[in-house]
Amino acid sequence: MTEILELTAAAAAERVRAGELDPAELFDAYRERAAAEELNAFTWVADGPPANGDYSSAPLGGVPLAVKDLFCTEGVPSQAGSKILEGYRPPYTATVVRKLAQAGAPLLGKTNQDEFAMGSSNENSGFGPVLNPWDRTRVPGGSSGGSAAAVAAGLAPWAIGTDTGGSIRQPAALCGIVGLKPTYGACSRYGMIAFASSLDQAGPLTRDVTDAALLFSRMVGRDHCDSTSLEFPGELTLPKAQDLKGIRLGVPEELTGDTGGVEPGVRESFEATLKLAEGLGATIEPCQLPHAPHALSAYYLIAPAEASANLARFDGVRYGLRVDGDKDLLTMYAHTRAAGFGPEVKRRIMLGTYALSSGYYDAYYGTAQKVRTKISEDFRAAFERFDFVVTPTSPWTAFELGAKTDDPLAMYLNDFCTVPMPLAGIPAISIPSGLSDDLPVGFQLAGPAFSEQRLLDAAYALERAIGFDGSSARR
Amino acid sequence: MLDRDQVLHVARLARLELNDAEVERMASELSHVLDHIEKIGELDLEGVPPTSHVVDVTNALRQDVPVPSFPRDVILAAAPEPLEGGFGVPSPGASPE
Numbered sequence: 315m316t317e318i319l320e321l322t323a324a325a326a327a328e329r330v331r332a333g334e335l336d337p338a339e340l341f342d343a344y345r346e347r348a349a350a351e352e353l354n355a356f357t358w359v360a361d362g363p364p365a366n367g368d369y370s371s372a373p374l375g376g377v378p379l380a381v382k383d384l385f386c387t388e389g390v391p392s393q394a395g396s397k398i399l400e401g402y403r404p405p406y407t408a409t410v411v412r413k414l415a416q417a418g419a420p421l422l423g424k425t426n427q428d429e430f431a432m433g434s435s436n437e438n439s440g441f442g443p444v445l446n447p448w449d450r451t452r453v454p455g456g457s458s459g460g461s462a463a464a465v466a467a468g469l470a471p472w473a474i475g476t477d478t479g480g481s482i483r484q485p486a487a488l489c490g491i492v493g494l495k496p497t498y499g500a501c502s503r504y505g506m507i508a509f510a511s512s513l514d515q516a517g518p519l520t521r522d523v524t525d526a527a528l529l530f531s532r533m534v535g536r537d538h539c540d541s542t543s544l545e546f547p548g549e550l551t552l553p554k555a556q557d558l559k560g561i562r563l564g565v566p567e568e569l570t571g572d573t574g575g576v577e578p579g580v581r582e583s584f585e586a587t588l589k590l591a592e593g594l595g596a597t598i599e600p601c602q603l604p605h606a607p608h609a610l611s612a613y614y615l616i617a618p619a620e621a622s623a624n625l626a627r628f629d630g631v632r633y634g635l636r637v638d639g640d641k642d643l644l645t646m647y648a649h650t651r652a653a654g655f656g657p658e659v660k661r662r663i664m665l666g667t668y669a670l671s672s673g674y675y676d677a678y679y680g681t682a683q684k685v686r687t688k689i690s691e692d693f694r695a696a697f698e699r700f701d702f703v704v705t706p707t708s709p710w711t712a713f714e715l716g717a718k719t720d721d722p723l724a725m726y727l728n729d730f731c732t733v734p735m736p737l738a739g740i741p742a743i744s745i746p747s748g749l750s751d752d753l754p755v756g757f758q759l760a761g762p763a764f765s766e767q768r769l770l771d772a773a774y775a776l777e778r779a780i781g782f783d784g785s786s787a788r789r
Numbered sequence: 790m791l792d793r794d795q796v797l798h799v800a801r802l803a804r805l806e807l808n809d810a811e812v813e814r815m816a817s818e819l820s821h822v823l824d825h826i827e828k829i830g831e832l833d834l835e836g837v838p839p840t841s842h843v844v845d846v847t848n849a850l851r852q853d854v855p856v857p858s859f860p861r862d863v864i865l866a867a868a869p870e871p872l873e874g875g876f877g878v879p880s881p882g883a884s885p886e
Contacts, residue, residue, distance in 0.1 A: 402867060403867070404867075405859055405863045405864065405866075405867070406859075498843050498844055499844045499846075512841065512842050512843070538851055541846070541849035542842070542844055542846065542849070544844065544846070605832075608828070608829050608832065610825075611825065611826040611827075611828060611829045612829060614822065614826055615826060622803060626804075629804065630869060631868070631869075631876050631878055632864075632867065632868055632876055633867040633868065633869075634867075634869070635869070636869035636870065639869065639870060639879055640879065641879060642879055642880065642881060642882070643878055643879050643880065643881040644804070644881070645879075646878070646879050647804040648804050648805060648806035649806055651803075651804055651805050651806070652805060652806035652807070655805075660805060660807075660811070660815075661815065661818060661819070663803050663805060664796070664799055664800065664803060664805070664815055664819060665819060665822065665823075667799050667802050667803040668791075668795075668799045668819070671798075671799060671802060677830065678826075680839060681829055681830060681832075681834060682829065683839030683840055683841060684834040684837040684838070684839050684840075685829050685832065685834070686839070686840040687837050687838055687839060687840040688832075688834070688837060690840060690843065722818055722821075722822060723821055723822050723825055726822070737843075738843060739843025739844060763843075
């Protein structure tokens, strides 16, 4: 078992294809760990591997996949971390989950998350918080906290999550793993229970950059069920770059200066990583993203506004919870939603409804959309001079459970470095850059739209130079 | 700054029942968050076009080919109250509490 556990997903896939590892044994090894876990990372675990599992030529080699709860999976509980969908079993499977299963990554289980992906700590789940495997008194980050904790703790070889304002990258950083938020439109959103439709993207959470590249390469592509999805331009191959010669890295002063409240330990790790990058041949210079400090405000108007519309569907009529069905229709709606949604979801629905309401629309939502334009322009200008923009992924390492639950704004500030990218629709990756007081720190690289291949290559070269060892979280 | 009446108005728009304690907390928490957010009002955004979508796609068209949809009973299996082959709902006209 220990031997299986220490294989990366890509290495395990290779062994299965070479006939050196029985995929059923691989599945059972992880199934047992997932079923016995104590982090509350899973909301559902499969009984066993799917029948007829011949993975001898499958690109993903039968390596089982943990899937964030909000991906619809046929016949399997898909609750988006919400009591309003408790026990809901959809009649169809999300496109990316289906594609990954077809490529040879069978479903291992569904992972816990902040309710409807709203949160940065996983404390907003209707099914209890997830614990960080590095320190069980701390949060794993969110909203894809279950996926991140599962991969970090070796309960799953790899996982997928979704990122709207940082929900893949931030938990990846806090759990010491790799998380990629792809270009908007690279992966189909069909079957993802929607939070903010113009921002949501699915992506991999993995032990290393190679695993992320392998999983991502099988997630992409246009899907007629999602008219915002696009064909991925060019081919995706496993990263090979040995150095960063000729790569220009821009360090945005607005996101790395004092305004973001970056902790000293995080700053130290960030600066040490810049030194390593320089040693690999990269040039490093400050750059400007003048509107980036306003990204958080724009995000906390746009995302809740879209959420308030998307979550209107949870009304006790077609699926999920119904409360007071013997009263009149409007009372049934209001009581169902009051009972089914948690406090953070209610807060965001209220914020979004307010931002869209008559008399406030222009001042809030309209202004936020203009800021979004300026943020995209800032990135475009930066990418004329730089290949990538780099920042710490999160200003802090994993914080203690309950430390920020009483102050929504303090919790939102966690997303300071991760919200500008989805507003501009561009890809970004977080890789572990080291430890600060025994807790993982994440290093973020962001590139232009559809630059994932170059981004993964650069992250790979950097990963090798950093030499992060996450094995202690797997015990 | 949001007052109690505004919170109740927005809650009605959102079809969300809030108890007294929630109304109080919502007024203070949302005001706190909006104070921070409102700083974007200070930016000069004269003439800046809004971005509603980052992907440069207009009119994603496809052939209008009929395909079978889910069987009715499969969809109704998830409904809290299926009724005569449809979704049962309380009468909008029933007298509220």
